[in-house]
Amino acid sequence: MQGKDELEKARERVIDEISQNMNLYGVTPSVGRLWGLLYFQNHPMTLDEMKNELGMSKTSMSTSVRHLMDLNMVDKVWKKGNRKDLYVAEEDWYKTFVDFFSIKWRNSVADNVNAIDKSLTELNQLIESPGISEEMKSEIKSDIDKLHQALDYYEWLNRLIDSFESEEIFKYIPKRTEDHTNS
Incomplete structure (x- = not known):
């Protein structure tokens, strides 16, 4: 043919x-x-x-x-x-991306938040331990601050994922819906 x-x-x-x-x-x-x-x-x-x-x-x-x-x-x-x-x-590329992005990133965020929560618990216990020097306490506090900044980021990332899943993202970055059958 x-x-x-x-x-x-x-x-x-x-x-x-x-x-x-x-x-x-x-x-x-x-x-x-x-x-x-x-x-x-x-x-x-x-x-x-x-x-x-x-x-x-x-x-x-x-x-x-x-x-x-x-x-x-x-x-x-x-x-x-x-x-x-x-x-x-699935032929809808927008839906495919949203689902793919959401599934992959939601899992990644959950894993990272769990690791951070566990580390924060351990660091908060460590900072209260007897015999910890002021220098070590300062390092621990710095790490705790960094981990809280990371949690802020992951909370933002979850909201971004939510905006994809709810399709709210398309209010800000609209889909192109032109007919390309004669292109």
Whole structure:
């Protein structure tokens, strides 16, 4: 079919770049390639079809699909007469980013706040310990102040995440909603 090679080349270029960009966020390039493959499909795909397209094992494919589902980037769909699980990519790039960003950053914030809380508890106990020199108390107080500044940052970051999840962010940075079908 005329144009098929050029179409595949154009798609592959974008899929390659997506897979590398997702790697920045801790998602393997193979999982990024899978999302790119699903994004450009005009129909749902089975694990076997994905496996054949990407040359991955069925186990690896299943794990990758689950990972994308956990990030809300892929959905399982039902099709009458088909007993195999079918999957499609979430095509709304804004929603994909918001979900991806929110899930990854919310977990990171929680982990960091837990570590800080634990350290603050220990430092507050340490500063009250008998025999602690004034020099050591000064260092501990400095660390406590730094950790409270970090907590302020994480509280701000949680509010930023909230603004993404509530879509309030789009009041300040609107989505582009132009029709690009004839571009």
